[in-house]
Amino acid sequence: MSILQRAQKINKISFTTKLTQVKIDHEKVGKIKLVFQRDNMNGHMGARKFWKNYLPTLKFYNIDLPMEVVRIENKDKNKEIPCILEIQDKSLNKEIAKLDMRNLRDTEIAEKLLELLPHVPVPQNEIIEFVPKIMKH
Amino acid sequence: MMNTVVLRSYTASELFCTKRFISTSSILLGPKSNDAKVARDKSKKKELRKLAMNKNIAKDPAYNQPLYMPLDMALRYLRAAEVGYPTSQQTISITTKIVRDKGTPNLRGKVFFPHSIESENSKSKIMVFTNNDQSQIDYYKNELGCDYVGGQDLVDAIQNDKINLDEIKLSFATPDIASSLNKLGKKLGPKGLLPSTKRGTVAENLTNIIKENSASYPFTQKRADAISFPVGRLTFSDLKLAQNINAVRDGLYKSLSEQQSRKPSIVGHTYITSTNSPAITIDFK
Numbered sequence: 134m135s136i137l138q139r140a141q142k143i144n145k146i147s148f149t150t151k152l153t154q155v156k157i158d159h160e161k162v163g164k165i166k167l168v169f170q171r172d173n174m175n176g177h178m179g180a181r182k183f184w185k186n187y188l189p190t191l192k193f194y195n196i197d198l199p200m201e202v203v204r205i206e207n208k209d210k211n212k213e214i215p216c217i218l219e220i221q222d223k224s225l226n227k228e229i230a231k232l233d234m235r236n237l238r239d240t241e242i243a244e245k246l247l248e249l250l251p252h253v254p255v256p257q258n259e260i261i262e263f264v265p266k267i268m269k270h
Numbered sequence: 271m272m273n274t275v276v277l278r279s280y281t282a283s284e285l286f287c288t289k290r291f292i293s294t295s296s297i298l299l300g301p302k303s304n305d306a307k308v309a310r311d312k313s314k315k316k317e318l319r320k321l322a323m324n325k326n327i328a329k330d331p332a333y334n335q336p337l338y339m340p341l342d343m344a345l346r347y348l349r350a351a352e353v354g355y356p357t358s359q360q361t362i363s364i365t366t367k368i369v370r371d372k373g374t375p376n377l378r379g380k381v382f383f384p385h386s387i388e389s390e391n392s393k394s395k396i397m398v399f400t401n402n403d404q405s406q407i408d409y410y411k412n413e414l415g416c417d418y419v420g421g422q423d424l425v426d427a428i429q430n431d432k433i434n435l436d437e438i439k440l441s442f443a444t445p446d447i448a449s450s451l452n453k454l455g456k457k458l459g460p461k462g463l464l465p466s467t468k469r470g471t472v473a474e475n476l477t478n479i480i481k482e483n484s485a486s487y488p489f490t491q492k493r494a495d496a497i498s499f500p501v502g503r504l505t506f507s508d509l510k511l512a513q514n515i516n517a518v519r520d521g522l523y524k525s526l527s528e529q530q531s532r533k534p535s536i537v538g539h540t541y542i543t544s545t546n547s548p549a550i551t552i553d554f555k
Contacts, residue, residue: 134313134549135546136336136337139337139548139549139550140299140337142351142547142552143337143347143548146347146350146351147347147350168355184353184354188353188354189350189351189353191348191351191353192349192350193346193347193350196346196349196350200353200354201354202353202354258500263339265336265337266334266335266336266338267336
């Protein structure tokens with residue numbers, strides 16, 4: 134992978150994904166858990182894309198908050214597999230909110246999650262943009 | 271078909287000789303061209319230029335590199351990139367570039383990690399065969415952390431399949447019992463657990479051998495002029511990972527000091543990466 138590609142990947146985590154640049158209230162939220170199947174069928178693609186595109190940014194600005202992803206192996210189209218996002222409280226026993234991610238796009242999931250999560254946007258001076266240095270050689 | 275002859279650098283007698291005109295070997299007999307030598311010199315110069323450039327880059331401080339980050343920030347990016355992946359896949363490794371002259375031998379050595387890089391599920395138990403007294407057995411168990419220590423009773427237990435050999439990583443023996451272990455050859459041999467003098471796992475005093483083998487990670491430089499080391503998992507704290515990286519640096523510089531060459535190799539830049547993250551340059555020297 135070239136230097137520019139690597140810099141792009143780094144910036145995707147911390148800078149270019151604007152929607153999930155938020156700080157979650159750690160007093161109220163203890164864990165975020167996603168459950169979906171490995172294959173895209175039956176409306177699970179949005180959940181997988183949300184995990185790939187938006188969850189790393191959420192983790193970067195909330196590094197101490199546990200986030201779990203459970204991917205279920207299933208090849209049977211007629212079998213119902215849950216496609217849910219759970220927000221658990223500090224004690225990890227109580228469920229604060231639940232979101233059904235089936236047939237939703239990744240952006241829609243991120244917007245709906247922010248409605249459920251107690252959060253504040255990351256201050257502009259704390260958002261990290263990575264600029265690769267130019268080599269002299 | 272007519273033969274063609276190159277008319278250059280021939281003597282007059284050669285030119286006017288009829289035999290020469292019809293000969294197909296006239297080109298081969300002619301003076302040798304300089305082209306091959308020039309090409310060889312050119313490629314040699316190019317190689318030297320490349321080596322000098324690589325040495326310059328290697329000597330440059332890490333913070334001048336395009337993708338340099340302090341270690342804590344790099345680990346923050348790695349943890350974010352690995353979110354949601356199973357913990358068994360989240361291995362962090364560092365890759366160090368080694369610049370060396372032609373003919374310099376490969377680097378090899380051992381790294382002693384303060385925090386074990388093996389996962390909890392992997393085999394990690396140590397077995398020691400000895401006929402020594404109880405105090406020595408207690409010493410092996412408590413001080414050196416050996417899981418199975420014993421003499422004939424341990425041999426019988428293995429023969430009766432009372433011990434799960436898949437959990438055992440290393441086995442050692444003292445010379446007094448080594449000869450009677452041959453009957454376990456069929457069970458221990460295929461798993462590489464049969465102690466032998468040739469492999470250096472049979473000795474009177476096993477303390478140093480156990481310490482060196484249980485916590486060490488052997489490394490060798492491959493053709494690509496770079497060495498990779500796994501340094502831990504993402505479940506480790508930043509401090510533990512930093513201590514393991516320090517251990518790698520100690521091991522690498524020790525092997526560099528022992529390298530028998532007039533022109534020792536130079537340690538270049540170091541990248542830290544995990545299974546699903548981009549590589550980030552860190553300060554290693």
